[in-house]
Amino acid sequence: MxxxxxxxxxxxxxxxxxxxxxxxxxxxxxxxxxxxxxxxxxxxxxxxxxxxxxxxxxxxxxxxxxxxxxxNVSRTFEQESAWWRQNKLSLFKPSCQETMGSHIDKYLLPRFSELSIDAVDERRVQEFTAELNRTELAPKSIRNIIGVLKLILGKSRWRDWNLVLPEVPEREQRYFTEDEMRKIINFVTGQWRVLFATMAGTGLRCGEVFGLHFEDLDLASCRISVRRSVWHGQEVTVKTKSGNRTVNIEPALAEMLREHLGGRAAGRVFETRNGTPFSKDQVRRKLVSVLDKLGLKRGGLHAFRHGRVSVLQENGVPGDLVKEWIGHSSLRTTSRYTHISPEFRERVAVEVGLFKPMLDPNGPNLQQTKDA
Incomplete structure (x- = not known):
């Protein structure tokens, strides 16, 4: 024109x-x-x-x-989401592409596809949130779906919104105690024993363990370098920048890895009989089977990671070192992985007790306090 x-x-x-x-x-x-x-x-x-x-x-x-x-003809939400998918989502990690793409296809497009992008306003999104909350979706899942919607719309559109989202209930993540991890490791044999021992002794994400190569191990110095991860059978970069790290391990674990490798000097540390990387589902099924046979409460592979952080924290390892070994970007994230056992709480309460020096068979001698 x-x-x-x-x-x-x-x-x-x-x-x-x-x-x-x-x-x-x-x-x-x-x-x-x-x-x-x-x-x-x-x-x-x-x-x-x-x-x-x-x-x-x-x-x-x-x-x-x-x-x-x-x-300027207003674009539909379907057109805008297609553009965002091609030009922005495509730059995300494959795991994010799969999860966010699923949110778009399963929830967002059926609800907003024919609307103009300008018509997707606060009122409509609040109604959509309430509809999702009436389903069986978990509050965290609903928040993730709305998060993807916001990314597509752009901050300029939702900056002044005041959405009310469902509260995520406080629920402690399943973690393995030291005793449980030892039972799991001692119950299995062969490669499974070394695999679970590596997860328990390092706190690495399962994909990071599956992605370990021979050259990532410095067993003489008891160190493991984390350089990649495995997702759906493909080697990808680690989750965050902090994921690229070196983790110190104990000599016993280094010896287990040395025996497992035998005379090999290249290739993956852990792999299937076909020479392919392990998958998360495959290893999870094995873990669940072991837990059931041991009579232990079920937990996922991440329970090793939570358990490792808790062991390090209970043994007084500095927070910055725990964060570095685990590959977190902030101590705040690491604190969410820390689980304090009841036994540790009781022991600490006794060790820092005010009346510990005055204890006798009849209980605290408070008279000594008055005399002092």
């Missing part, structure tokens, strides 16, 4: 009135408008022209903003 700059309009007589004619831009064409300016008997021709110029200025018909507003 060509642009008319600086139109001053045209003054015409219609009956006893002055009318001003000018053009406005629409989405598909330019339309001529005719607006009454006043009676001929009350306005001279120069006054009518001046009034027309003022009207054109108020309407802004000569501005670029007017043209852009008129020609």
């Amino acid at each position: 060509s642009r008319r700059y600086g139109q001053s309009g045209c003054l015409v007589k219609k009956g006893n009135n002055w009318h001003g004619r000018f053009y406005v831009d629409l989405q598909d064409r330019r339309k001529r408008m005719s607006v009454p300016l006043g009676p001929i008997g009350e306005l001279t021709k120069p006054e009518a022209k001046r009034k027309l110029r003022e009207l054109l200025g108020q309407l802004g018909v000569n501005t670029e903003a007017h043209l852009l507003k008129a020609t």
